[in-house]
Amino acid sequence: MQPYRETLWPSPWVIIALALVVPATMLVLAPVSLAAGIVGAVVLYGGCLALAFGTAPRIQVSEASLSVGKASIPLGFIGEVVVYTGTDATAQLRTKLDARAWLMIRGWVHSLVKVEIVDPADPTPYWLLSSRRPQALADAIAAARTHA
Template sequence: MSHYRERLTPSLWVFVATALVIPASILVFAPVTAVPGLAVGTAVGLVLYAGVLAVLVATAPVIEVSGGRLRVGRASIALDLLGGCTAYEGPEAFAERGTRLDARAFLCIRGWIKPVVKMRIADPLDPTPYWLVSSRRPGDLIDAVTVR
């Protein structure tokens, strides 16, 4: 039974920004030949854009809490090995991803998702001090991780 599941798919603005591959392709292919160059550039741009969208969606990591484990992307940890969890938003989240970041931490952060959850590791043998994970619903994630 899954207590929590979230897919970190890109925001709308990422899809809009990557659409710039279409006019870029037109600019590359339009000078090749006068009339078909525009059509070829448009077709190549649409195919490239579809490929970019497919890669963005297919590689979006999933956060899941189930069976006494937390899975973030391909990483997994038992819930009883997690210590305190804290959610950060706004400037605090920016600082956690930047100036306060420990180089040994496990990261699953996405630029298009501002809030982050910091989960301390309680295992004294683990060299990783904490996991820092982007989440659109940080409160729900903390509830799922702490309720055992």
């Protein structure tokens, strides 16, 4: 079985949006000192980028478990896996969302994978995950479950 790995890096639009910290910092610090404004803007933008990339969640499917960020579940407790894109994905996040579900959603990723949880001791009915390659993730979970 080929292990599945995906990291949900920020999209280019997120990086551009984070650049808004530069003029905001300059607006606050430049009247005090232009050098402080430039240094502050560079440091804050760098910190925002480090935070955005450093906290990007990783999705992994191994022979024994599905791991998403710090959460992990054995494959034996996984039921049906469904891929949602477009308006179906939007509906899953709005009218069809169960408040007990475990979510790992990134707004810049528009497709979702719903992983049913069949552990009787777990009150969580399903995990809802953002994925740039939702069908590959669903296929990897199915393949890992057949090999387990």
